[in-house]
Amino acid sequence: MSSVAKEAEISTSTTLFSGLGFHARVVSQVVQPKSAQELQQYIAQAYQNKQPVYPIGKGNNWGYGCKTPPSDGCTLLDLSAMNQILSFDETLGVIEIEPGVTQGQVARYLENTPWILDCTGAGPDTSIMGNVLERGFGHGPVGNRSQHFTISELILADGEVIRLNQSSRYCGRAGLSANLHELFTQNNIAVISKMTFELMRKPECSLRCLVRLKSPEHLPDYIDIMRRLKSEGTIDGLPHLGNTYRMLTMMERFNFERWDPAKGANEADIAQLCQQYQLTPWSGAFVITGATSIAKAKAAQVKKLLTPIAQVNIVSLKTLKQLNQIAQKFSPVFGRIALYRRFQNSLNDFTEMMDMLEGNPKDMALKGCYWRYRKDIPAKMNPVEDGCGFFWVAPALPLIGDDVEQCIQLSQKAFDAAGFEFGVTLTAVNAHLCQAIISIYYDTTDKNEVERATRLAQELRALYREQRWPCYRRSVDEMPFDSEQEFELDALKLRQRIKAAFDPEDMVSPGRYQPNPSLDFSKEHQG
Ligand SMILES: Cc1cc2nc3c(=O)[nH]c(=O)nc-3n(C[C@H](O)[C@H](O)[C@H](O)COP(=O)(O)OP(=O)(O)OC[C@H]3O[C@@H](n4cnc5c(N)ncnc54)[C@H](O)[C@@H]3O)c2cc1C
Numbered sequence: 001m002s003s004v005a006k007e008a009e010i011s012t013s014t015t016l017f018s019g020l021g022f023h024a025r026v027v028s029q030v031v032q033p034k035s036a037q038e039l040q041q042y043i044a045q046a047y048q049n050k051q052p053v054y055p056i057g058k059g060n061n062w063g064y065g066c067k068t069p070p071s072d073g074c075t076l077l078d079l080s081a082m083n084q085i086l087s088f089d090e091t092l093g094v095i096e097i098e099p100g101v102t103q104g105q106v107a108r109y110l111e112n113t114p115w116i117l118d119c120t121g122a123g124p125d126t127s128i129m130g131n132v133l134e135r136g137f138g139h140g141p142v143g144n145r146s147q148h149f150t151i152s153e154l155i156l157a158d159g160e161v162i163r164l165n166q167s168s169r170y171c172g173r174a175g176l177s178a179n180l181h182e183l184f185t186q187n188n189i190a191v192i193s194k195m196t197f198e199l200m201r202k203p204e205c206s207l208r209c210l211v212r213l214k215s216p217e218h219l220p221d222y223i224d225i226m227r228r229l230k231s232e233g234t235i236d237g238l239p240h241l242g243n244t245y246r247m248l249t250m251m252e253r254f255n256f257e258r259w260d261p262a263k264g265a266n267e268a269d270i271a272q273l274c275q276q277y278q279l280t281p282w283s284g285a286f287v288i289t290g291a292t293s294i295a296k297a298k299a300a301q302v303k304k305l306l307t308p309i310a311q312v313n314i315v316s317l318k319t320l321k322q323l324n325q326i327a328q329k330f331s332p333v334f335g336r337i338a339l340y341r342r343f344q345n346s347l348n349d350f351t352e353m354m355d356m357l358e359g360n361p362k363d364m365a366l367k368g369c370y371w372r373y374r375k376d377i378p379a380k381m382n383p384v385e386d387g388c389g390f391f392w393v394a395p396a397l398p399l400i401g402d403d404v405e406q407c408i409q410l411s412q413k414a415f416d417a418a419g420f421e422f423g424v425t426l427t428a429v430n431a432h433l434c435q436a437i438i439s440i441y442y443d444t445t446d447k448n449e450v451e452r453a454t455r456l457a458q459e460l461r462a463l464y465r466e467q468r469w470p471c472y473r474r475s476v477d478e479m480p481f482d483s484e485q486e487f488e489l490d491a492l493k494l495r496q497r498i499k500a501a502f503d504p505e506d507m508v509s510p511g512r513y514q515p516n517p518s519l520d521f522s523k524e525h526q527g
Contacts, residue, residue, distance in 0.1 A: 016066070019388075023477040025070070025071065033079065033082060043157070052071075058100060062383055079100050096152060114202050118145070123362065133184065140357060144238065148198040149195055150177075152165045206317055208316070213280055222282070222309060225309075230430060241427075246423040249441065285350075317354055372389065392475070399428055440460075496514060
């Protein structure tokens with residue numbers, strides 16, 4: 001064993017389950033470097049030994065594959081111990097981080113500064129770098145994360161260190177590297193060791209807008225209104241809208257005593273639960289921020305456009321927290337009344353969720369993953385390690401009401417036929433893109449159900465390909481891609497050529513976001 005290998009913590013061959021049906025891969029060893037220098041030395045040595053590597057930050061890529069590489073035999077480079085916040089420019093609101101830095105860590109670091117983190121819903125223990133590299137998104141003005149970072153340092157497959165940003169101070173993607181940064185997202189051409197990431201200024205006024213559509217028929221209108229509100233700049237965050245099941249799964253559990261898992265939840269019972277929680281078929285929330293007068297003017301415009309189709313409540317976080325405190329104060333008196341308890345719990349959950357939009361990551365959304373889980377939910381949740389079954393499928397749609405409605409109808413049909421509850425969130429990422437995140441929750445203790453859920457995931461992926469709705473993010477059980485079925489073939493060909501130029505020996509994350517090697521496009525180009 002070399003000195004580098006001795007220094008980095010090493011464990012040997014392990015089977016890693018991705019949490020996606022029965023999918024698993026074997027990693028030959030797990031290495032945990034503690035510094036960029038140790039990481040560089042390890043990569044250079046692995047290259048000499050022709051040993052492929054697979055880097056992860058925290059490995060909490062739940063619903064898309066966690067720590068599992070697309071192919072067997074990699075060394076897992078677990079970068080979670082490289083968790084230094086390297087610098088913070090308090091004037092410009094940017095932070096430079098290592099791969100293992102988490103949302104929770106940054107939120108704590110920024111306390112008492114004018115800046116906050118634009119959080120994702122994945123909770124405090126997830127990495128920022130892994131999420132950015134997967135092109136993940138949060139909720140606020142810099143929530144479309146892949147547009148708000150630069151790579152300061154990366155390590156190529158042979159161990160060469162490249163520094164992309166050499167300016168005296170952060171100035172975005174100016175300079176010769178221009179948009180090279182995004183080339184390294186959803187890719188397998190380098191290991192990223194340092195990244196600079198833009199923060200969100202703590203707003204003077206931060207309003208919370210709660211929207212409940214009056215009827216499911218209003219979904220296309222809502223989407224078209226969002227296009228207008230996003231394109232005219234009234235909403236600068238990323239409004240999320242969830243359907244009944246997406247909301248209900250965070251509050252309730254599948255009733256195994258009353259419902260048949262092969263057929264799905266009973267509609268009449270669900271209608272009753274919706275009444276209890278006052279859930280409409282679609283409900284959502286977003287932030288309206290800015291100087292007080294500007295935020296108020298934006299709120300008035302939101303209310304004017306949405307009121308014909310939705311109940312719209314706009315409240316400041318401060319008021320919400322005060323209401324929650326009052327409700328808690330009266331809990332010893334009224335807490336015995338079931339209706340009051342439900343009201344108080346809902347108000348508390350909503351306040352917590354809205355606090356997340358203030359830069360404080362929460363793990364409460366993880367509860368939803370336990371919908372078809374048969375045991376008690378542990379206090380500290382890690383849904384895949386705990387044994388929850390779920391897939392995310394993420395078709396990207398044009399922000400046009402009829403297109404989104406079509407996707408919802410077709411997806412609902414597939415879920416009904418498969419006997420699963422159809423849960424979805426719709427996010428207006430910008431004025432053009434509606435990102436659907438579709439969840440399939442299943443019981444991992446039932447082999448038939450795992451197979452049914454896997455089949456449904458495959459059917460949905462095929463459906464979206466057929467409709468030419470590209471998924472914004474892909475799961476490890478699909479990789480390497482079966483090129484015959486992909487519709488963006490030219491893009492895949494180019495990706496393969498880029499990969500060959502950067503990493504001809506296929507040493508970094510083989511198969512990740514790449515076509516199956518049996519279809520070698522590069523030969524066509526040589527010929
Ligand atoms: C209930 C729930 C809610 C969620 N909400 C959101 C949400 O709001 N937004 C969202 O985007 N996601 C969400 N997710 C999905 C996912 O959990 C998050 O995206 C999470 O941040 C990904 O895990 P991670 O940050 O630990 O990344 P990692 O698992 O560390 O990284 C992800 C991948 O990036 C690559 N990678 C990581 N580090 C490097 C590196 N240094 N160099 C090269 N490649 C690297 C690897 O291939 C790795 O597999 C949610 C999941 C659940 C269960």
